[in-house]
Each structure stands twice: as C-alpha cells, then as structure tokens.
Amino acid sequence: MRTVLVTGANRGIGLEFAKQYASDEDQVIAICRNDDYTDELKIISKKNNIRIKLADMSDFKSIDILQNELSGIPIDIIINNAGVFGPKAQADGDLRQSFGHMNYDVWRKLMDINTLAPYKIVESLIENIRLGKDKKVITISSSIASIEDVSPGVNAYRASKCAVNMVMASLAMELKDQGIKFALLCPGWVNTRMGGGKAPITPEVSVSGLRNVIDNLSIEQSGKFYRYNGESIPW
Numbered sequence: 001m002r003t004v005l006v007t008g009a010n011r012g013i014g015l016e017f018a019k020q021y022a023s024d025e026d027q028v029i030a031i032c033r034n035d036d037y038t039d040e041l042k043i044i045s046k047k048n049n050i051r052i053k054l055a056d057m058s059d060f061k062s063i064d065i066l067q068n069e070l071s072g073i074p075i076d077i078i079i080n081n082a083g084v085f086g087p088k089a090q091a092d093g094d095l096r097q098s099f100g101h102m103n104y105d106v107w108r109k110l111m112d113i114n115t116l117a118p119y120k121i122v123e124s125l126i127e128n129i130r131l132g133k134d135k136k137v138i139t140i141s142s143s144i145a146s147i148e149d150v151s152p153g154v155n156a157y158r159a160s161k162c163a164v165n166m167v168m169a170s171l172a173m174e175l176k177d178q179g180i181k182f183a184l185l186c187p188g189w190v191n192t193r194m195g196g197g198k199a200p201i202t203p204e205v206s207v208s209g210l211r212n213v214i215d216n217l218s219i220e221q222s223g224k225f226y227r228y229n230g231e232s233i234p235w
C-alpha cells in the first residue's frame with residue numbers, strides 16, 4: 001500500500017488517478033482547490049482510503065497550510081496534475097494567448113498554476129517524499145511543450161509546460177543522490193473538460209498507461225519526458 005498525493009483531483013485526469021489508486025487500496029490524498037468538489041469525488045471519498053485536502057495552486061499560502069497539515073506523513077508518489085489551458089482560440093475564438101492579442105495577465109496566471117505551483121508543491125512536501133518508500137514526483141506536462149515538435153499557437157500554455165519540464169528535469173539531477181525520481185508525463189489528448197469532447201483518449205485509458213509508466217520509473221529514467229504509453233518525447 002502506497003500513499004499517493006494528487007493535485008487537481010476534483011475532475012478529469014486527477015479524479016481518475018484518485019479512483020484508480022484508491023481501487024488498488026492505495027491511500028490517496030486528493031487535493032482540490034475548494035470544497036465545491038464534484039459529486040463523483042464526494043462519492044468515492046466515502047471510501048476511507050481517500051482523504052480530501054484543500055489547496056489552491058494559485059494561492060501559495062494555501063500550499064503552506066497543506067505542508068503543515070501533512071507534516072510527518074510519508075508520501076510515496078506526488079502527482080502534480082492540476083493545470084489550466086487558458087483561452088482557446090480554436091474552440092472558443094478566444095485570442096488572448098494568440099500572437100498579436102496576448103494577454104500577459106493570463107500568461108502569468110498559467111505560469112503560476114502550471115509551472116510555479118508544481119515546484120512549490122515539491123519544495124513544500126519534499127520531507128514527506130523523503131519519508132516515503134517510492135520517492136516519485138510526477139508532473140503532468142504536455143507533448144505540445146516539445147520544442148523539437150513545435151506547432152503554432154497557445155504560446156502561454158506551451159511556455160508554462162516547457163518551463164515546468166525544465167525545472168523538474170533540473171530537480172531530478174539535484175535530488176538524484178537522495179533516490180528521488182522525477183518524470184514529466186504527457187497524458188495524450190484526453191476527453192476531459194480541458195481536452196474537450198473530440199479527444200480520442202478516455203481518462204481511464206490515459207491514467208492506466210500513466211500509472212504503468214509511474215510504476216516502472218527507475219532512477220536512471222529520472223527527469224525524462226514520456227507519453228502515457230511509455231514512448232519517449234523529445235524536449
């Protein structure tokens with residue numbers, strides 16, 4: 001039995017992580033930004049191996065409070081999953097992250113939630129990871145952050161995920177001798193509120209694949225960028 005902490009566990013991919021780990025009898029610490037969580041999380045949290053904790057990834061004081069609340073508790077796996085895509089030009093005609101129309105407040109917000117918050121989570125909960133057995137820190141990134149495979153648009157989102165890739169790869173080097181393993185994982189194009197109804201991959205399939213990659217993650221692979229099916233993604 002492991003203890004797995006998942007941010008953004010309210011819905012989408014994060015909720016699916018909580019469901020799958022809990023049904024394997026692992027202990028899940030499900031982080032939500034407020035207590036207005038979905039009915040599905042309410043139902044599954046009745047199982048006594050899911051504990052809901054509140055923290056807003058854009059409010060670092062709430063992450064400090066979380067750190068205090070979890071003090072001394074071993075955590076085997078942290079999954080930095082909470083994320084925001086920002087304005088969608090294609091789906092909604094919202095150009096606020098398109099060239100010529102960039103809204104810099106939007107960009108800063110994406111950096112806060114997608115880049116700074118995962119780093120802050122690691123800084124705040126590193127003692128818990130040191131106490132855990134698995135010692136794994138997973139960050140859900142996106143293949144659209146790959147510079148070698150770049151295409152136009154959504155520059156703020158891409159930049160925020162590219163930056164989180166860099167800082168987690170850097171921490172992987174810094175903490176390798178402590179046995180702490182990091183991975184940047186792309187879930188694929190998944191049918192969630194972010195991915196939209198046309199996305200071909202279900203959260204169930206994506207998260208089963210991601211869990212397999214997480215289970216097999218070795219210290220030699222630490223800091224690398226993988227797709228949910230285990231393929232390597234170029235930076």
Ligand SMILES: NC(=O)c1ccc[n+]([C@@H]2O[C@H](COP(=O)([O-])OP(=O)(O)OC[C@H]3O[C@@H](n4cnc5c(N)ncnc54)[C@H](OP(=O)(O)O)[C@@H]3O)[C@@H](O)[C@H]2O)c1
Pocket residue numbers: 007008009010011012013014032033034055056057058080081082083084085113140141142143186187188189190191192193194195196199
């Ligand atoms: N879906 C895809 O196709 C796809 C592809 C590549 C990468 N990803 C990545 O996968 C991760 C999960 O995405 P998803 O598809 O499950 O998205 P989603 O359905 O939009 O869910 C996002 C989750 O993040 C939480 N969140 C957002 N802002 C937060 C904040 N300030 N504090 C705490 N929680 C916050 C949301 O909570 P609320 O319910 O409170 O808003 C929700 O639980 C993200 O990092 C995303 O970038 C997704």
